[in-house]
Amino acid sequence: MYLLVFYIWQLPVLAVGACPALCSCTFGNMGLAELRLVQCSDPGISAVPVNVPANTTKLRLEKTSITTVPRAAFYNLSELRFLWLTYNSVTSIHPSSFVNLKTLRELRLDGNLLTSFPWEGLRDTPLLQTLGLHNNRLSSLPAHAALFLPNITYLDLSSNRLTILPAELLDLWFPLPGQRSGPLQRRILGLHDNPWLCDCQISMVMSLSMSLGSSVVLMDRMVTCSRSLGQSRVLLTQVEPNRCMRPSVQPAATRVNSPLGSNVILRCDATGYPTPTLTWLKTSAYPDCCQQHESVEELPRDLASFLQESPRVGVRWSIISLNGLTYKDAGEYRCQARNMAGISEALIQLKVVGITRLSRFPKKTPTAQLTSSKYKKPNQTVIKIPLGKDSQTPRSTKTQTAPDLTNKVYPGGEDVQDTK
Ligand SMILES: *[C@@H]1O[C@H](CO)[C@@H](O)[C@H](O)[C@H]1NC(C)=O
Ligand SMILES: *[C@@H]1O[C@H](CO)[C@@H](O)[C@H](O)[C@H]1NC(C)=O
Ligand SMILES: *[C@@H]1O[C@H](CO)[C@@H](O)[C@H](O)[C@H]1NC(C)=O
Secondary structure (H helix, E strand, O other): OHHHHHHHHHHHHHHHHOOOOOEEEEEEEEOOEEEEEEEEOOOOOOOOOOOOOOOOOEEEEOOOOOOEEOOOOOOOOOOOOEEEOOOOOOOEEOOOOOOOOOOOOEEEOOOOOOOOOOHHHHHHOOOOOEEEOOOOOOOOOOHHHHHHOOOOOEEEOOOOOOOOOOHHHHHHHOOOHHHOOOOOOOEEEEOOOOOEEOOHHHHHHHHHHHOOOOOEEEOOOOOEEEOOOOOOOEEHHHOOOOOOEEEEEEEOOOEEEEEOOOOEEEEEEEEEEOOOEEEEEEEEOOOOOOOOOOOOOOOOEEEOOOEEEEEEOOEEEEEEEEOOOOHHHOEEEEEEEEEOOEEEEEEEEEEEEOOOOOOOOOOOOOOHHHHOHHHOOHHHHHHHOOOOOOOOOOOOOOEEEHHHHHHHHOOOOOOHHHHO
16 A cells, blocks of 8 residues: 555656656667657647657657647757647647747648747747648738748648738749849748639749749649639639739839939839839949948938839839939949739949039030920929830830939929929
């Protein structure tokens, strides 16, 4: 009798040292590879075990009654490489669940009841490559998910409730050559069995992944979509190619040389469907621009003061005006066009030519364009300069000499910011 009581009292003490209750632990050398596996698959388990040996490399919690994954649930497992939480009833995961999983490569959460996933939690798993979210209840993918997915090469989102794929993920998975940092990442994606709406993004994923040499492979190409919520689904490969079109952007000139103190306008035109939005960025100083200038500005810099207009669906142009050029204005300007189908950009190099004394407003006769009645108000003329009114006009690598243009646009040297 005394012995039996002692034994019952002793059991949990032993478990703490060795293996969590209701789990099995396999630690040992299996030939070359060392196996440190903890496996828990008992419906009696209702919370993530806290006493998993710290040197575990693979943890499988399957078919348990676990419903939530709390904060820092695996904090002690800094050597964990595989974490499987498959076929439980997990409904929520704390955004800091994965802290300290510095060596995690594979996270599988397939077969749970997740309606959302804390994407920002992937900050804590820099080596993660495989993320399985198959067979959950995810109904939306936020745009910021793309920030945390660049290193994920296997992503299974199949059998969820997803309807819209954010354009940011398209940009991540199918980057334009100029946008890539590092070598092209090959990826396997599971997108099938979701109630996608037949839109630009999902059609783009399908067509780009089937194009020759694509770095993206779909687990299953039988991706279906419906025209509107609740309507019957059709195979994406049978949907007639969507009207969507990645932006294409053209600068009015790719090199601009302009004298110190002059006014200059940089312009670019973009086409695409849906109509792209345009932003400007100053990305670098021109190599030989700044000898006479000590302060070096921080780049890239968003250029907030620009004008833009969309004369019709699918077309937008934009200009930035730089008044009284200084050497600091010299450099590379990027005009970036973006729509849900992607991003495209054009580069304009502005060189400031040193002239000791420039007469700022030479008394030149304004050209015909300017004198036309359309341009009565000098302050606002910039909005309507017809520099190639549609994008078919080829004008890619022209060199624009700024003083002419400048003085056409700014006969009085007004400040363009005022007109915004
Ligand atoms: C981590 O280890 C400490 C000390 O061994 C223990 O008190 C704690 O409960 C463990 N935490 C988890 C989440 O397992
Ligand atoms: C891992 O931890 C277990 C339990 O604490 C221990 O028995 C084992 O020797 C450890 N293995 C290694 C390689 O550290
Ligand atoms: C991606 O990998 C790089 C290099 O290993 C790492 O520095 C970065 O933090 C990782 N990013 C994410 C979001 O995990």
